[in-house]
Amino acid sequence: MALAVGMRVLTRALHRPWARGLRVAPGRTGPAAGGGDGVRCFGSPRVLVEPDPAAGVAVVKMRNPPVNSFSLEFLTELLISLEKLENDKTFRGIILTSDHPGIFSAGLDLTEMCGRKPEHYMEYWKAVQEMWLRFYLSNLVVIAAINGVSPAGGCLLSLTCDYRVLANNPKYTIGLNETRLGIVAPFWFKDMMVNTVGYRTAERALQLGLLFPPAEALRVGVVDQVVPEDQVQSTARSVMAQWLAIPVCRPGVQNQGLGRAVLSPEALGEAPSCLIQPLAAPDDPWPLDASRQSAFPPRGLPACLCLQAPLFLSLVRTLVGFGVHPKSKRISS
């Protein structure tokens, strides 16, 4: 069933107008990030990179139709693009955005998370964690130009960035809405939110699965700036210029112990081995296993992710993960 939905998602996606551009081979020339012509774009079918070598900046556009969900292929391509840019000394910063205004990213691809073999979940989960770590620990300055809705994993990706500019459109909500789907944001999603908006706001936001519209998102601090939709790119570029005016941006911040707060120095040293593990314990199979799903409806995939016992237990664990809060204690007892 999940496979059928996946195939349908893919087939429909390829017929969507904004997907047509995917057939354009990477390597075509096009407008540079700075607006000039003739600079060679590169990337892959699902990730378009528009370099502006003169500015030392590349615009990385996600284009994985229909909703920029994190399929395994997409995550792989995104990481390859990031690595390419990191290895090229021309670039000091990237602006991460969507090639499909209206949707920044719908987060984890739900079709990757049910009806598959355990090995697939391991591989997929590893790729998700890799995406998080690699963006979070990148030596490039990363500015998110959020030009669409950004739930769950989409929000996480933006939280790995140094600065978030959100387009002022009431439809463009952002947040960790997992509990609304009957699933649980892993502790590192939660930690990213805590570091960004503070403990109490994060606690409430995660428990209620809040998706913040722009004004609210700015008020709680999940984004740094809200601007008219047509100014998202230009604002991201001005912010980038500010950051790049500092001789050592990300490494400098890390050395001062200011940035990358989720990863303690100890964890940083061991990140690859201690963090890249499957989330589920052996006695706690992948919570979205198809056999546990009562249905997988054709539209609005998340609506089908009903809360079930194992998920509830995970939820309790996440809430307890908030530590000393009395409510967590009550729930855990």
Ligand SMILES: CCCCC/C=C/C(=O)SCCNC(=O)CCNC(=O)[C@H](O)C(C)(C)COP(=O)(O)OP(=O)(O)OC[C@H]1O[C@@H](n2cnc3c(N)ncnc32)[C@H](O)[C@@H]1OP(=O)(O)O
């Ligand atoms: C258990 C451990 C994991 C815990 C951490 C989880 C993190 C996550 O990221 S879970 C994913 C959370 N994502 C969401 O809640 C977003 C769900 N999607 C939406 O709310 C909407 O689709 C939208 C606002 C992003 C876009 O709305 P709209 O433009 O109206 O488009 P549709 O809803 O019609 O969707 C189009 C098409 O895309 C499929 N789809 C949507 N989201 C996903 C997804 N995350 N993964 C895979 N596919 C997705 C949707 O089913 C539609 O398919 P068709 O009906 O076949 O066209």
